[in-house]
Amino acid sequence: MPRRKTVFVDADILVVGGGMGGCGATYESRYWGRDLKIVCVEKANIERSGAVAQGLYAINCYMGMHWNENQPEDHVRYARNDLMGLVREDLGYDIARHVDATVHKFEEWGLPIMRDPKTGRYQREGKWQIMIHGESYKPIVAEAACKAASEVYNRIMVTHLLMDEARPNRVAGAVGFNVRTGDFYVFCAKAVIVAAGGASHIFKPRAVGEGMGRTWYAPWSSASAYALPILAGAKMTQMENRIVLTRFKDGYGPVGAYFLHLKTYTQNAYGQDYEAFWHDSIEKMVGDYVNHHPVPTCLRNHALLEEVKAGRGPIRMVTKEAFQDPHKETVGWENFLGMTIGQAVVWASQNIDPKEINPELTTSEPYVMGSHATCSGAWASGPEDYAPTDYQWGYNRMMTVEGLFGAGDAIGGSAHKFSSGSFTEGRIAGKAAVRYVNEIGREQPVVSEAEYEELKTVIYKPLENYRIGRNEIVAGTVSPSYLLPLHGLQRLEKIMDEYVGGISAHYTTNEPLLMRGLELLGMLKEDLAHLGAEDLHQLQRAWELHHRVLASECVTQHTLFRTETRWPGYYYRADHPKLDDQDWHCFTLSRYHRHSGKWTMEKAPVYHIID
Ligand SMILES: Cc1cc2nc3c(=O)[nH]c(=O)nc-3n(C[C@H](O)[C@H](O)[C@H](O)COP(=O)(O)OP(=O)(O)OC[C@H]3O[C@@H](n4cnc5c(N)ncnc54)[C@H](O)[C@@H]3O)c2cc1C
Numbered sequence: 001m002p003r004r005k006t007v008f009v010d011a012d013i014l015v016v017g018g019g020m021g022g023c024g025a026t027y028e029s030r031y032w033g034r035d036l037k038i039v040c041v042e043k044a045n046i047e048r049s050g051a052v053a054q055g056l057y058a059i060n061c062y063m064g065m066h067w068n069e070n071q072p073e074d075h076v077r078y079a080r081n082d083l084m085g086l087v088r089e090d091l092g093y094d095i096a097r098h099v100d101a102t103v104h105k106f107e108e109w110g111l112p113i114m115r116d117p118k119t120g121r122y123q124r125e126g127k128w129q130i131m132i133h134g135e136s137y138k139p140i141v142a143e144a145a146c147k148a149a150s151e152v153y154n155r156i157m158v159t160h161l162l163m164d165e166a167r168p169n170r171v172a173g174a175v176g177f178n179v180r181t182g183d184f185y186v187f188c189a190k191a192v193i194v195a196a197g198g199a200s201h202i203f204k205p206r207a208v209g210e211g212m213g214r215t216w217y218a219p220w221s222s223a224s225a226y227a228l229p230i231l232a233g234a235k236m237t238q239m240e241n242r243i244v245l246t247r248f249k250d251g252y253g254p255v256g257a258y259f260l261h262l263k264t265y266t267q268n269a270y271g272q273d274y275e276a277f278w279h280d281s282i283e284k285m286v287g288d289y290v291n292h293h294p295v296p297t298c299l300r301n302h303a304l305l306e307e308v309k310a311g312r313g314p315i316r317m318v319t320k321e322a323f324q325d326p327h328k329e330t331v332g333w334e335n336f337l338g339m340t341i342g343q344a345v346v347w348a349s350q351n352i353d354p355k356e357i358n359p360e361l362t363t364s365e366p367y368v369m370g371s372h373a374t375c376s377g378a379w380a381s382g383p384e385d386y387a388p389t390d391y392q393w394g395y396n397r398m399m400t401v402e403g404l405f406g407a408g409d410a411i412g413g414s415a416h417k418f419s420s421g422s423f424t425e426g427r428i429a430g431k432a433a434v435r436y437v438n439e440i441g442r443e444q445p446v447v448s449e450a451e452y453e454e455l456k457t458v459i460y461k462p463l464e465n466y467r468i469g470r471n472e473i474v475a476g477t478v479s480p481s482y483l484l485p486l487h488g489l490q491r492l493e494k495i496m497d498e499y500v501g502g503i504s505a506h507y508t509t510n511e512p513l514l515m516r517g518l519e520l521l522g523m524l525k526e527d528l529a530h531l532g533a534e535d536l537h538q539l540q541r542a543w544e545l546h547h548r549v550l551a552s553e554c555v556t557q558h559t560l561f562r563t564e565t566r567w568p569g570y571y572y573r574a575d576h577p578k579l580d581d582q583d584w585h586c587f588t589l590s591r592y593h594r595h596s597g598k599w600t601m602e603k604a605p606v607y608h609i610i611d
Helices: 020-032 072-082 089-108 137-148 224-231 256-260 276-291 297-309 326-339 341-349 418-439 449-472 485-499 511-530 536-561
Strands: 006-016 038-041 056-059 130-134 151-153 156-163 171-178 184-194 246-248 265-267 316-318 361-363 404-406 586-593 598-605
Touching (some): 006 020, 006 418, 020 418, 056 256, 056 326, 072 089, 156 184, 156 536, 171 449, 184 418, 184 449, 224 404, 246 341, 276 297, 297 361, 404 418, 449 536
Parallel strands (some): 006 184, 038 151
Antiparallel strands (some): 056 130, 171 184
């Protein structure tokens, strides 16, 4: 094997992932830590990385407090009901009270935000959403982060966090490799902020074969935000709370602007409104949550799924009426051009003109993420002035590992952050990390040479497996002694799909299925030692797979632990088909013990701070 160069980087604050949360963390860390060394490390290039890479057409979290449109308390109530009662109200409130200031900064930095010509206010798409010309949203935000950072390292995939030799529960940095040069990187840092996005490609996607990259969530969101803290021993929360999206069929085009701004609506194959039909049966399953406005996202999914099961599909979005209005027609198309061009291309390729044909909707495979309409992620300490004592053990947004912070999809319990809220949470985490470094984390943690040297061997092992194993190939590409990352990924997706509630199981699972799923995941984990990577790109795929598998195991453990069906429409525990507020009006927490490979599970209370 070629000798790999090792590059050492010292930092006061290390930000892992330069998406919305990471850019916010980098920007704010500089504001409060003028003399600190702030380093941002990103596996792609932060100018076009993360879930916002191809742009957005709306900012989905904006209060409009100075126009008295909404107050933070209103947003907490909204998120709480949408998540069937279970949110960290302290974290949600903390973001909501600061998010407007973030959006005003975006505008100052050059993001074109649409204005209502009559009122002069930001153009609303819905109660919480404002409309933007957002094709360049990410480059604009990244520019601010680049100016704030001491150094930005692009094209480095972080694979593991490092722990302090002196204090085993304190983070000390991270290691990874440059996906272009192959150099090995050792980052030593006093505080680390993980903002490495959510997880797609954990469950088998609807589009397979040549279309497997066509997922709703960014295909490169590979669960690092979860795997990195899990491996470091951080507690995770609500990992069972995977998200399923109702989207335009085959292109996963967003429906928000259609429902909210264009006022389009859905109907079944026979032109009937079906949601009201399912109301009573849903009420029997989940109680009063269905009677609130807006009806929780998962329950609307549930109605759609039941209608299709009843044989009255496909479900269509009624666009023909709205598209007669030229303004609405323009908005409908621009919405895709600003954020999901692929949907426009799919419609063109399938002869769908939404003015003439009502397009079909479908539900996606499940994803794991903490910033959209679900709240999987790390269990984090809350704001000092607002969090109940059970939610406070350190600095704001610090995980249960000392010096380890998070933002965006990485932090659990606080749904509906979206792009602006994730950036805001990055700012909150950045400010707290600076305080941590200044107050108690001043001394540099001790990084063990033996630890990072061992990791270096482990990280590059798939290249070696390939180099040796390919000699055994007699035809084709399949070697008896290694597993290609793609094959490992497909095996993972199949297990999760069939045992943990994916599309082919109608999102349904039960205890025996979950137990078998865990056994199969255990076997897959063993085989990961035999991954073979033919080049650095495949090496990245190999480590993405490692992260996905660990996050999947965590999802499965949580799904097993929560013996109820809390979010019908996201997933069903067939052996516990109802919502059970008496036993499960709580958060689920897990902790992974990396030396034994075992998980411990516990419950944590949900405090309702806002009436
Ligand atoms: C399809 C879709 C539509 C959406 N629509 C909207 C919308 O209309 N309005 C809105 O406000 N929000 C929207 N969102 C939500 C918004 O994009 C997310 O809330 C936000 O991007 C989350 O921020 P984050 O920092 O957690 O993750 P991201 O922004 O995804 O950033 C994660 C970053 O970490 C990097 N990374 C990952 N792993 C590693 C690693 N191992 N090492 C180094 N770097 C790594 C990634 O490359 C990426 O740059 C949408 C999201 C999706 C997926």
